[in-house]
Amino acid sequence: MGHSDGDHGSDLSADDSPWSEGSWSDDDDEGSLSFEDSGEGSDAESDEPDAPAVEESDSSEDEVAPRNTVGDVPLEWYKNEEHIGYDITGSKIKKRDREGRIEAYLRNADDAKNWRKIYDEYNDEEVQITKEEAKIISRLLKGKTPHTNVDPYPDYVDWFEYDGKGHPLSSAPEPKRRFVPSKWEQKKVVKLVRAIRKGWIKFDKRKEEPNFYLLWGDETDTADNKRQGLSYIPAPKPNLPGHEESYNPSVEYIPTQEEIDSYQLMYEEDRPKFIPRKFDCLRSVPAYEKALREGFDRCLDLYLCPRTRKKRINIDPESLKPKLPSKKDLRPYPRTCYLEFKGHNGPVKSLSVEATGQWIASGSSDGTIRVWEVETGRCIKVWNVGGVVHRIAWNPSPDRHILAAVVDHDLLLLNAEVGDEDAQTKTKGLLQIEELAQEEDNGDKKSAVKWVKHEKFDGIMLIHHKLSKKHSHHPFRKLPGLPIAAVFHPSQKMFFVATKKFVQVYDLQKAQLVKKLESGVREISSISIHPGGDNVIVGSKDGKLCWFDTDLSTRPYKTLKNHSKDITNVTFHRKYPLFASSSEDCTAYVFHGMVYSDLNQNPLIVPLEILRGHSSSDGRGVLDCKFHPRQPWLFTAGADSVVRLYCD
Incomplete structure (x- = not known):
């Protein structure tokens, strides 16, 4: 071979x-x-x-x-x-x-x-x-080897020795039993056939499929209905320990004593379950005092907590986001700080813009009321009222420039002394008080309002306010709580009174309660009415802003959680579809709020801008905000004694 x-x-x-x-x-x-x-x-x-053939080198140096x-x-x-x-x-x-x-x-x-x-x-x-x-x-x-010195058909080398290697295969004929049926297998088949005929061996009957089906069901429902017994649902695994559970954690994971003390002021469900501590070595780590309790709670989760199988729906998360218009299409709206009004020595608690938009008035806790010119930022009038100014408001009539201010427990009506001479004459005539004749003391009539002339200011002061049932209607005798704020309807004879939990709407002409709005917040802090009169926004002390559609429901249509601290004021713009909210977290949010005349179309609410710039003072930030009556401008009053003007 x-x-x-x-x-x-x-x-x-x-x-x-x-x-x-x-x-x-x-x-x-x-x-x-x-x-x-x-x-x-x-x-x-x-x-x-x-x-000899030349051997090829496998060294990489030759390449x-x-x-x-x-x-x-x-x-x-x-x-x-x-x-x-x-x-x-x-x-x-x-x-x-x-x-x-x-x-x-x-x-x-x-x-x-x-x-x-x-x-x-x-x-x-x-x-x-x-x-x-x-x-x-x-x-x-051609399908050959690359090198010519390779023999593709080498001789076979048999490396083993054995007997009969010349005839490795048997030449014996095939036995007859390979072609004849087995006698013993035949007896076994006959035995099984006899047992089946006599009923000794029984087979499971085939389950007949029902001819009916669920009309509104799917394949998954059918599969669940066919399943016998309860399906196995694995228990959720506990969370793995992190860096804070280490016996020698990093410095950023170890809380300070002030943070530990702040945990006591939090709700129990919000407190951290484990407070990291640092030890020198693993031997000095004490036993975990909550090990037995956490093990018991884990057993309750495994054996007593019911687990249900929920169907997962494959939905693109992007499709769940509402399709909001672009901010460029919603302009103009206030975005940047244009002007600052400085002069107060204490927190500015209230703002009010004159009806024409030429002047603004600010009241501060330093006991002063200031009137500013909007275009120049110049302070043109200052009153030292000697008390904390809680609220201030301009007369809505542009012909009579009167300021109403709540100072401590008194209500002051002041002549702003701005405008032309004709307007100032009308204002002085309106605030003129004549000596009232003494009324007959018959015991049946009492003075509902007592007006006196202030000794120091050019105005009058309301020092006592008492309405009796004989002289006028008192619709607020039975309020569900302490009144927080009150506003008039812009076009109808209706009055909105906000308590801690509810907003009550009164019809002043019919002298009855019309509607009661449920806010669902911890405590209401402010309220504002849309110029159309059908929508109301309410700010709360837990940072939530509620939008009510009074024609739709008594519950909020939208609840926005944007601020981290108390909301101090909310306001609507009279002309533009804008509304804003100010908070003690030193921010003011501006929103686009379009209300459509079509009742089938819901209002469009789009967040636009976050206005920053005020600094915190004693834990307080922006205390008040007001829109300009004609321009898309926003005025904010802060606890840092500054009034800011934001423009587009």
Whole structure:
């Protein structure tokens, strides 16, 4: 079966013979270069048949290193760059200019060796293969081994010795039992058939599928109905310990003593379950005092807490977001601070804008009332009332410039002394008080209102207010709580009174309660009516703002949680679809609130801007906010004794 070394070359077939140098025909025209498999060995092999074959080295030092040293980085990363990589010295390998297809075609037509050129994308260069490489490619295309000195059919070498190796397979004939049915298997089948006929072996009856189905159900409902017994729902795993549970946590995880004391003021469900502590070593860590309690609670979660399987609906989270218009389409609205009014020495508690928008009035806890000119920011009038000014308001009539201020327990009506002479004359005539004649003391009538002239200011002071049932109607005798704020309806004879939990709407003409709005907040702090009269916004001391649609329901249509502290005031703009809220967290939020005439369309509420700039003083921030009556401007009064004007 084997061959001798001398006859080995003559016994090989033509396809397995090595390439000979004479098989290459290299004419003057390089384009006519061809290579064939002659079936004979090379001249070197024919002259020296016993010459040892040249062994190929596996060393990586023999390989030519690539010029580009970027490694496995994708070449797409250098698509828009001027270089394709870096050489071994770290210099950039510039991309060569790509020529057009017409120029490349003309150049290749004149180049006889073009068919042996290959473009290397990795190194951005053209490589010309050699004749030896062409031979290897030719053999691979024919399905042969790359090298000619490889014998694809070597002689089999049997490395083991055993008896009868000349006849490895048995020559015995096939037994008869392989073609005849088994007698014992036949007896077993007869026995099973007899047991089935006599009823000894019973089979489960096939369950008939019902012909009815759920009309409004789906496949999942049908599968749940077919399931017998309760499905296994694994218990939720407890949370793994984090860095704060470490016996030697970082400094940022260890709370200070002030933070630990603040935990006592929090609700029990909001307190942290574990307070990190630092120990020198693991041996000094004491036993966890809540281990038994937490283990018991975990057992309750595992055995007593019911677990239900909920169906998961694959919904894109982006589709759940409401499609709100762009802020650019909702302009104008106040965005930046344009002017600051400085002059008070204490927190500015109240603001009011004159009906024409030329002047604003501010009342402070330093006992002063100031009138400012809006365009210039100049203070034109100051009153020292000697008490804390809680509220201040302008007369809504532009012809009579009167200021109403609540100072301690008194209500002052002041002549602002602004405007032309005609307006000032009307204002003085309105505030003129004549001596009232003494009424007959018959015991049936009492003075409902007592007006006296103030000794120091040009105005009058309401020092006592008592309404009896004989003189006028008193609709607020039975309020559900302490009244917080009260406003009039802009167009109808209705009155809104806000208590801690509710807003009551009274009809002054019919002298009866019309509606009661339930806010659902901890405590109401302010209220404002939309110029249309059908929508109300309410601010609360837990940072929530409630929007009521009085025609829709007595409960809030929208509840916005934007502020982190108490809301001090809310206000609507008279002309633009804007409303704002101020809070003690030193911010004021501006919203777009469009109310449509179509009753089937809900109001559009869009948050627009967060106005910052006021600093905190004694834990208080922005105390009041008012819109300009004609421009999209917002005035804010802060506890830092500054009044700010925000414009578009």
